[in-house]
Amino acid sequence: MMLKPSLLAIATLLATQDVSAQLLQRDLGNYNLQFGTSPARTMAQGLVKPATSDTVHGGLDVSSDSGWYFGQWTPSMGLTAATSMEIDTYTGFKNSFTQHLGYEVGVIHYTFPDLATSDSHEVYAGLTILNTRFGAAFSDDPGRHDSTLFADLGKLPLLDFGVRMKVGNHQLDTPYTIGDGSEVRGFSDWSVQLSRAFMGVDLNLIYSGSSLGGASCEAYSGQNTSCDGTLLLQAQRSLF
Structure with a gap:
């Protein structure tokens, strides 16, 4: 693709500056262009979030007034022995039926030029109804399928x-074979978060768990940090 060399050049240029998150924006007629070392957008109402896994990363995002958008994000340039290059190319459409009803659909293609691993893709959608947001994502990765x-x-x-x-x-x-010889062919996981601001502090109470337990937890590779049921209390406060 023609945009790949441009994206890599942008990421390399920004890497020579301050490595803290940067995002530059410019309007070109009916189009909005954003590029920098900070992801320009999240998808599916915040469900799909671009990752960063290297000290050098960058991306380009183009959106139109009609709701269509396209971009590339490179979470890793693969400049160290422990990392490899990854290029995420996405396109989607986001619009509103009314002030209180909106939607989004799109797809992301994940490419790993330095690896023999096959490319993968993820399809996502989002829906906004009044103050309620819903998102869904379905990915087809080598060796697994996630929703x-x-x-x-x-x-x-x-x-x-x-x-x-x-x-x-x-x-x-x-199937993943665990120590006792049994196999894990799939699993589910979940999380519930309650949030409230109190005296300038953002409080989050998070419960997470999965359908696996005991010895089968060694097969876990889902969205939570732990296989077992976990209750976590977070307190955050902005200093500035």
Whole structure:
């Protein structure tokens, strides 16, 4: 693709500057151009988020007033022995039927030029109804198939808590054999997050878990940091 050399040049140029996140923006007629070392967008109402795995990364995003967008994001340039180059190319369409009803659809193609690994892709969609957001993503990676559903229900009446939920299903092409000889062909996982601001501090209570447990947890490779049921309390406050 013609954009690949341009993207790599942009990422390399920005890497010579401050490595902190940067995002430059410019309007070109009916189009908006953004590029830099910080991802320009998230997809499917925040469900699909570009990752960064190297000290040198960058991307380019082009969107039109009609709702169509296209871009490339390179989370890793593969400049160290422990990393490899990855190029994520995406395109999608985002628009609104009314002020309170909007939608988004798109696809991402993941390319790994330095590896023998096959390319993969992910299809995603999002829906906004009033203050509620829903997202869905379906990926076809080498050796596995993953699907994820996301819901941001906004703030609950009376309690003033924000509620977010995520459910995933993961199917393995080749069963994972654990120590006792049994096989894991697939599993599900989930998380529920309650959020509330209190005296300038953002409080998050997160419960996560999966359908695996005990010895079968060694086969876990889902969206949570742990296979077992986990309850986590986070407190964040901006210093500036």
